[in-house]
Amino acid sequence: MRLAIDAMGGDEGPRCIVEGSARAVVERPELELVLFGPAQRLATELKRLPRPLAAAASRLVVRDTPDYVRPDATAAWALRYGHATSMAAMLSMVKSGEASAGVSAGNTAALVALARRDVGLCGGLSRPAISTSIPSGQNGRCYLLDLGANVDSPPERLVDFALMGAAMAQCLDGIEKPSVALLNVGVEAVKGSASVRKADACLRERAESLGLDYRGYAEGGDIYQGEFDVVVCDGFIGNVTLKASEGLTRMLVKRLQTALGSRPSGRLASWLARPLLRQLQHELSPVRYNGATLLGLKASVVKSHGSADAEGFYYAIERALHQVAHSLPARVERLLLERGPRGASNKTTH
Amino acid sequence: MRLAIDAMGGDEGPRCIVEGSARAVVERPELELVLFGPAQRLATELKRLPRPLAAAASRLVVRDTPDYVRPDATAAWALRYGHATSMAAMLSMVKSGEASAGVSAGNTAALVALARRDVGLCGGLSRPAISTSIPSGQNGRCYLLDLGANVDSPPERLVDFALMGAAMAQCLDGIEKPSVALLNVGVEAVKGSASVRKADACLRERAESLGLDYRGYAEGGDIYQGEFDVVVCDGFIGNVTLKASEGLTRMLVKRLQTALGSRPSGRLASWLARPLLRQLQHELSPVRYNGATLLGLKASVVKSHGSADAEGFYYAIERALHQVAHSLPARVERLLLERGPRGASNKTTH
Numbered sequence: 001m002r003l004a005i006d007a008m009g010g011d012e013g014p015r016c017i018v019e020g021s022a023r024a025v026v027e028r029p030e031l032e033l034v035l036f037g038p039a040q041r042l043a044t045e046l047k048r049l050p051r052p053l054a055a056a057a058s059r060l061v062v063r064d065t066p067d068y069v070r071p072d073a074t075a076a077w078a079l080r081y082g083h084a085t086s087m088a089a090m091l092s093m094v095k096s097g098e099a100s101a102g103v104s105a106g107n108t109a110a111l112v113a114l115a116r117r118d119v120g121l122c123g124g125l126s127r128p129a130i131s132t133s134i135p136s137g138q139n140g141r142c143y144l145l146d147l148g149a150n151v152d153s154p155p156e157r158l159v160d161f162a163l164m165g166a167a168m169a170q171c172l173d174g175i176e177k178p179s180v181a182l183l184n185v186g187v188e189a190v191k192g193s194a195s196v197r198k199a200d201a202c203l204r205e206r207a208e209s210l211g212l213d214y215r216g217y218a219e220g221g222d223i224y225q226g227e228f229d230v231v232v233c234d235g236f237i238g239n240v241t242l243k244a245s246e247g248l249t250r251m252l253v254k255r256l257q258t259a260l261g262s263r264p265s266g267r268l269a270s271w272l273a274r275p276l277l278r279q280l281q282h283e284l285s286p287v288r289y290n291g292a293t294l295l296g297l298k299a300s301v302v303k304s305h306g307s308a309d310a311e312g313f314y315y316a317i318e319r320a321l322h323q324v325a326h327s328l329p330a331r332v333e334r335l336l337l338e339r340g341p342r343g344a345s346n347k348t349t350h
Numbered sequence: 351m352r353l354a355i356d357a358m359g360g361d362e363g364p365r366c367i368v369e370g371s372a373r374a375v376v377e378r379p380e381l382e383l384v385l386f387g388p389a390q391r392l393a394t395e396l397k398r399l400p401r402p403l404a405a406a407a408s409r410l411v412v413r414d415t416p417d418y419v420r421p422d423a424t425a426a427w428a429l430r431y432g433h434a435t436s437m438a439a440m441l442s443m444v445k446s447g448e449a450s451a452g453v454s455a456g457n458t459a460a461l462v463a464l465a466r467r468d469v470g471l472c473g474g475l476s477r478p479a480i481s482t483s484i485p486s487g488q489n490g491r492c493y494l495l496d497l498g499a500n501v502d503s504p505p506e507r508l509v510d511f512a513l514m515g516a517a518m519a520q521c522l523d524g525i526e527k528p529s530v531a532l533l534n535v536g537v538e539a540v541k542g543s544a545s546v547r548k549a550d551a552c553l554r555e556r557a558e559s560l561g562l563d564y565r566g567y568a569e570g571g572d573i574y575q576g577e578f579d580v581v582v583c584d585g586f587i588g589n590v591t592l593k594a595s596e597g598l599t600r601m602l603v604k605r606l607q608t609a610l611g612s613r614p615s616g617r618l619a620s621w622l623a624r625p626l627l628r629q630l631q632h633e634l635s636p637v638r639y640n641g642a643t644l645l646g647l648k649a650s651v652v653k654s655h656g657s658a659d660a661e662g663f664y665y666a667i668e669r670a671l672h673q674v675a676h677s678l679p680a681r682v683e684r685l686l687l688e689r690g691p692r693g694a695s696n697k698t699t700h
Contacts (some may be wrong), residue, residue: 248598
């Protein structure tokens with residue numbers, strides 16, 4: 001098993017990426033990781049690895065790629081000038097099939113644009129979607145998409161998000177007929193934008209034949225109630241909702257700690273609750289800690305957060321391996337084939 | 351001082367509304383509240399008031415209005431058939447100037463539609479906006495709008511939201527030059543929808559002359575970091591974001607309590623933290639607990655949450671009184687006049 005790694009996307013250079021990669025190969029003796037980045041810098045980081053990890057360095061193969069995509073680069077720049085970057089080189093290894101999947105912590109807009117062009121899209125999609133699983137209900141979780149690859153999504157794209165989210169729940173969690181809801185400002189039929197209402201009509205008509213348990217509209221608060229396996233929305237809304245949730249969790253934890261710390265009895269509570277608060281903060285910043293998945297591509301590409309530490313990058317690699325093991329891209333492709341060409345699903349949406 | 355109250359909007363009938371109203375008149379000897387609803391039902395509730403509140407019942411004036419807007423009514427229904435409802439009667443008292451402001455816990459879509467037609471809009475607006483203040487940063491708060499009255503907002507409407515939010519911060523919090531940000535999927539200039547980018551260009555050009563401290567784009571997480579007095583977005587996004595935040599808070603508090611309760615040491619922490627958790631839950635469901643403001647009308651109209659208890663309805667009345675005392679509608683109107691007719695602000699956005 002071989003994965004391709006863009007070693008240059010992290011906010012603080014390749015250190016955490018190299019360390020997370022080393023940890024992954026130590027844990028999986030059958031795994032080889034190909035790291036793309038400037039050979040010298042990667043060699044330095046490899047030498048710095050602590051002893052237990054250094055042993056596995058032989059299964060971290062460096063491919064010298066001096067150029068890389070800057071954090072502030074646009075998708076247009078990446079498409080025009082990014083051919084020789086570590087990100088593009090990583091993706092072309094995925095495209096060729098030499099690697100089963102790819103991971104990058106780099107610029108999201110560039111990764112979406114390059115992956116779309118270089119890895120290729122399934123079944124009539126025009127762009128990949130981005131998804132992650134968020135905690136929901138008492139113990140559950142929920143796939144939320146799109147998280148920002150598509151702003152202003154027309155109805156047929158929302159329908160595709162529903163299918164791709166369902167493929168994730170089927171493949172990765174073994175849920176045969178995932179429950180899917182469409183995010184809206186209310187649950188009544190008259191609510192929301194024209195685009196959402198058209199997507200709802202289309203999903204009502206076709207869900208059964210596509211193997212979805214379509215539940216209609218969900219409101220913002222329902223995302224966290226544990227009732228749905230998949231919640232679908234336009235990328236602008238998903239992006240804002242996820243980031244607002246992360247920001248709110250940070251604020252809540254800080255306010256709780258401050259308020260508890262201001263009273264003697266509270267200081268005890270604060271100390272007792274600390275590990276739990278840290279865990280909640282991790283769970284509720286899923287992209288920051290575990291990465292996100294680009295969906296609808298011919299192969300698995302996982303986006304790790306730019307600020308992820310070695311552990312976060314390790315989880316992003318694990319996520320990619322999990323998707324390869326469960327053939328997620330093939331499942332997505334099959335569901336998109338079953339929904340037929342775009343024209344067919346459009347018929348009912350005009 | 352006289353306010354008009356739609357007594358029939360609450361999820362459980364008029365009881366909480368009558369009790370919250372009674373509390374308000376007890377606290378303010380100069381206040382008179384006119385309650386619109388079926389006389390018999392309101393008389394029953396007035397008789398049920400506990401003794402300390404019953405004393406003030408003479409300043410709760412009942413106007414018999416047998417009809418009311420159902421929770422599932424559409425805006426179109428309210429406009430066509432709603433003339434004789436308690437909501438419409440309340441609004442026409444506000445319109446006539448007999449009452450300084452109005453409060454309803456009823457159907458939001460109907461309230462927005464009827465208020466727009468019957469109370470009237472300022473300065474070239476096509477619809478009112480809905481706003482509430484959410485907790486932000488360590489001790490601060492932030493006005494978020496729109497919360498759902500407008501879905502698919504064109505750029506000029508986003509600019510109007512910025513002005514109306516600024517008027518709230520100026521008027522109610524005494525902030526001379528409020529900091530305003532526009533919600534987007536990233537802070538770089540190329541990010542986001544065409545509508546948001548056009549609104550950004552217009553705000554950059556005109557903020558100084560309109561007395562705003564315009565800070566450009568904010569991401570979802572920034573809402574809660576305490577950096578901005580006002581955050582502006584399309585109503586679909588604001589609605590989903592606020593409801594997701596409320597749902598997340600409920601989930602977090604429940605998970606915290608369960609996790610803490612499962613260990614003896616945690617049970618102590620849980621007990622110690624309980625009042626604090628309850629307070630956070632209140633603060634983070636601002637609409638549920640304190641109501642929201644309809645902005646851009648010729649007079650103050652406050653929307654209380656349908657599920658608000660007597661205390662929640664009391665706060666909604668307080669909110670309306672606060673707005674009257676600070677002449678919020680006049681301030682909003684002045685800012686909208688200063689921005690000039692829509693044509694002028696459109697010039698730079700095409």
